Amino acid sequence: MNQAIFDRVRTLLGSASTGKSGDGIAQAAPDSTDGISATLALAKNEGWRVRIEGRGSWMPPNAPADLVVTSLGLDRVVKFAPADLVATVQAGISVAALERALTEGHAWLPIDAPGRPDRTIGSVIATGTAGPLREGFGPVRDHVLGCTTVTGDGQVVKSGGVVVKNVAGYDLNKLQAGGFGAFGLLTEVNIRLRAVPASDLTLIAQGGRDALTAEARRVIETKIDPGALELLSPAVAADADWVLAVRLIGGAEGVRSRAKQIRHDATVSWTALTGDQASALWHGAARAFLSGATTIRLGVLSESLDEIIDLVAEHLDLGLLSAGTGKGGLRWSGEATVEHLTRLRHVLAAREIPLTLERAEWKLRHAFGHFGAYREGVGAVVSRLRSTFDPGAIFQVPLDGTAVDG
């Protein structure tokens, strides 16, 4: 650990907010946006490389840095308005703690991100890691109404607001959701909530992959508007077979009716899970992705799923895989090299399918990049945006990668 950096940060924040990271780097854990701002301004002035961390349970906390700035000191619900179904929370609060707080107000945040429940909400938003509920409730960005972000030179920028509809000013929230922290460190977010549904039923079908994707297409044709409609590989579902899982959310009568519609003319056998079984399935599936060292997501539509799953099998494997069979999206986790991923990214790019590296060890992230090559003209825009939000280039966030030639 660089003692001089540690001492400077301790002087700035005090001993209670200063420590050492797991890999021996000076760590700042400010308990306020102002503290984050002062820390990043200092880092920029000193030319320190900064690693942003939450709990460290999703993204491996191993980017080389001079200073780690963690959001864990920011773990409060700032304001919760159940009547408006809006909450303002600090970015370091865990998903589990947030869920507990919301339940008291009969509210719910329909994001079922992969990973452990102790992940911070800031991590979920910054990485844009939506789970199967994206089918019915949209991607992570759709739940973010406003952000407080600290830029790489310590400026505190607010975007959006606390109302559910708002077009005042440019929508800078969109850069933060899925920006991997390249555009600043999130300290507070205003999130849109839902009332806890009266009924939440999960049905599963087990079998061969082709039979299940065919059944998924049939389910979509019924227009039953599922909350989730996800194809899970055996390893993700902890099952001997592939599993197609549908989650029906809403009023009790409507959920019963939709379940009946699914079973009507079904080409596979559907089983309704108990609440505990459903919870075990979805939480298990979320955690399963941590079993692989590397996680990617593909922006693929359901019509191309069969072909793309085959491509993933050809270039990687079919170990840990989950795919949205309605509105699309595919997540894979496992062991992969830069070369394997690069080849896959090329093949997918030819089909206009983006591959995003969600998590990996630093060496792979740095070489491959979260996004890798962009479409023509986009890279220059992204580069200028990064310079705007991080003029000293202090954030250790490898959006582009170094080993990918496009």
Added chain:
Amino acid sequence: MPSLALAPPRTIVDRAALATALGRIVGDRWVRHQASELRTFSADGLPTHQSMPMLAVLPGTREELIEVVRHLHRSGIAFVARGAGTGLSGGALADAHTVLIPLTRLHRILRIEPKTKRAVLEPGVVNARLSEAVAPYGLQYAPDPSSQAACTVGGNVAENSGGPHCLKYGVTTNHIVELEVILPDGTVTRLGSPHGEPWGPDLVGLFVGSEGMFGIAIEITVRLVPLPQAVRTLLADFMAVRSASEAVGAIIAAGIVPAALEMIDQACVKAVEASIYAAGYPTDAAAVLLVELDGEPVEVASDGASVERLLLAAGARTVRSATDPAERNRLWQGRKKAFGAMGRLARDLVVQDAVVPRSALPDVLDRITAIGQKYALTICNVFHAGDGNLHPNICYDGRDAELTERVRAASREIMQACVDAGGSITGEHGVGSDKLDFMPWIFDATSLRMMCDVRRVFDPAGRANPNKVVPVFACREWRAGGVS
């Protein structure tokens, strides 16, 4: 560091030579430079803001649009892209130093892909025409601004437009997956991907709602959604506006997300019922709520029954249910044509746009009534109650300077009341010119300066729709260290 120019330099332009040059690109008949021709483009539905452009050029193809923008870049001339001119914020106005580029000739739907639920279109496609075109495939384009019979999807992209059915389906940004754009320097690039994943940082999300200040969308790929299996429309009338407001909160709190949840107050109901758009709304009610549920038939029936109970419990005098498409269309016609009906009441009509937390609706509506009384103005309200998006309307005669000043003062006070309640100055019309002064009410100097900086990423010279959204002169002062 010296400040970069945030507003474009006022290039000295030989107007006739420019018209000739642009005429070579689009054809002389598509360059408008006579005052009588330009008057059409001098407003965007908001009578308090008018401005005559230097000239207007109407490209008819993608290639012409690109060439026009590149010519203006080479000449250092500012421009404003414009859809149908229904924005109501003074956002699509150009001044005497600025070229207006109406995009209404770029009105082709290029592809409809039912299997992937996508459509690819030019920016001048009229919103309602898109939904009509995809309906035979059992699909719809969900964002439905009240001006949808005229407004263009390109304009919707610029403003991130909403509409009644955005309560359930989301606003424009939730339905745009890919954009081909031309930046103000003439660079053409594609943002996003047809599959919905952003392909890098979410630049589509950033571009949508940037009010034409980052560039122009040349080609738009939209996400379509299936037409619902069942629809039920309820009309509830209340003898007190507060009761109607409270019913809105009760419905949302019950976990029901209607497709639309609209409120129309008595003054507005009377205007509608006195017009050709009469929908059978009870004119003696203080307010009516229009609630639409759609989805799976049993769920719609079940939720419909629940909503009816909630409406009655909140004090609804009667709840009427539209049982056939004709009746449903009639109820909606009253809502969608409300602005038109009110336009008959006076020479001019200001339609305002603000958002408040749902729970603040009763108090803010009371406050708006008080503001109307203070300024001796009749303010009608017809709005998206489910998401707290207010549209106070003020009828007046713009030839009366004193009255116009009262309208401006009342509008300002309404905005302040909404901001005080935790709301925002615009929910779907955009900031444009009209709300520039209010931006510092909701964003601090640092945040506004960052918006200026982000704009500069796309448009370093500040030539695309100059002097809108962010108060640039204030921003310059802040940059010089005056405030921040």
